Amino acid sequence: MKAKRQRKIKEIIKNNDISTQEELANALKKAGFNVTQATVSRDIKELRLVKIARKDNVYVYGLPKQQAIVHSEDRLRLMMQExxxxxxxxxxxxxxxxxxxxxxxxxxxxxxxxxxxxxxxxAGDDTILLIIKPREKVEDILNKLKSLMK
Structure with missing residues (x-):
């Protein structure tokens, strides 16, 4: 059921401008899936959906540009750069x-x-807080993050 629902989510966002989890949940309900906002939220995370700005500055859900990237370090590099x-x-x-x-x-x-x-x-909408321990690791992690952005 989950795989079928997630395939439907991909289809919905490819064919419709979906800006909120509520809109996605409603589209899934119309397609015959009984979902909650929490289920939709988990699916969005698992599918690694991103918000993409249209030309009119409205943000809609979309699939990552390079979904074929399998290695998580490569995905992280792509996300950091973009x-x-x-x-x-x-x-x-x-x-x-x-x-x-x-x-x-x-x-x-x-x-x-x-x-x-x-x-x-x-994570919030546009801010991520990383908690580091021990404090001495901050510089190493900062350097690693910055190198991924290059």
Whole structure:
């Protein structure tokens, strides 16, 4: 059922401008899927959907440009280059600023990267907070993040 629903999600976002999880949930319900917002949110994360700006500056869900990239380091590099605007830090915290709607996708890849020193991430719409332990790892992680953006 999950695979069928996720195939339908891909079809829906390819053929429609979907801006919110609620719109996606409603489209799935019309297609015969009984879903909650939480289910839609998990599917968006698993499918690694991104928000893409149309010419009129309305953001809609889309598939990553290069879905064929399998290796997570390559995916992370692509996401860092395309969506991260700025990196800053204070003490044991690193803050990444992304384009609106892209923080969750980047944070998810950082979570799955299992880098030594990152004990957690917290993502909003356009901001990611990385918690680093020990504090001495901050410089190494900053350098690694910056190298991925090149």
């Amino acid at each position: 969506f991260v605007q700025d990196i800053n830090f204070s003490e044991n915290l690193i803050v990444l600023k992304t384009y609106p709607g892209n923080a969750h996708g980047v944070a998810s890849l950082l979570d799955s990267s299992n880098w030594e020193g990152i004990i957690g991430t917290l």
